Amino acid sequence: MQSKIHQLYLELLQKHGAPVKLWPQWCAKKKDNRLREIIAIGAILTQRTSWRNADLALRNLKREKLLSLEKIADLGKPDNLTELIRPAGFYQTKPHRIFDFASFVVKEYETLDNLMEKGMATTREKLLSLKGIGPETADVILLYALDKPSFVIDEYTKRLTAKRKLAETFTYDFLKQLFEANLPRDVEIFQNYHALIIIEQRGRIASKMEIV
DNA sequence: ACCCAGGTGGCCC
């Protein structure tokens, strides 16, 4: 007997077929450190922002050869990021957030590849301690950039669990625990489920990911 | 002229 959470996964899988993941092309190919960094930067850029606008900012960063945590940290300050990131909105905060994140990773670990060696729970705490990285962004970085089995909760997840009456409370930590406790601790399943929930609620996945 | 989009931090009670 599967839990309702697991049953819903199987239902959505059957209904929508093989899911198109977030970050589709990127997850399809073998990831290297560069790809991990782009995913992490994109995760911050797309906060409360359409993928289209986040992508404009990513393209600007790429044009300036700044799609790299080391290059961003080497700037020494976020000022020169502002105009590049402007299309993604919140231009007074996102440049600082990305610069702080880049500086943190480079200083503490040099690369995201190295960060992968650390424990998931510790890494999550470290990410959450950075301003601009809340629970959802931390989990997106863990799940999609670092390939750690950390379930991502977003508005779509909250709406679907409410609609299906799968929970009584809808706080982030409660729902995260609910999904993780009722599924195999598997990165592929967590990624697929997250994408399936968005497709079920919204009808499609927005990102095209041609930036690479 | 609205409304929305892969949130977060800072208040308030």
Place this chain on the structure above:
DNA sequence: GGGCCACATGGG
């Protein structure tokens, strides 16, 4: 622990 609100851009 929740409930609001500002934050900014580009597209429908």
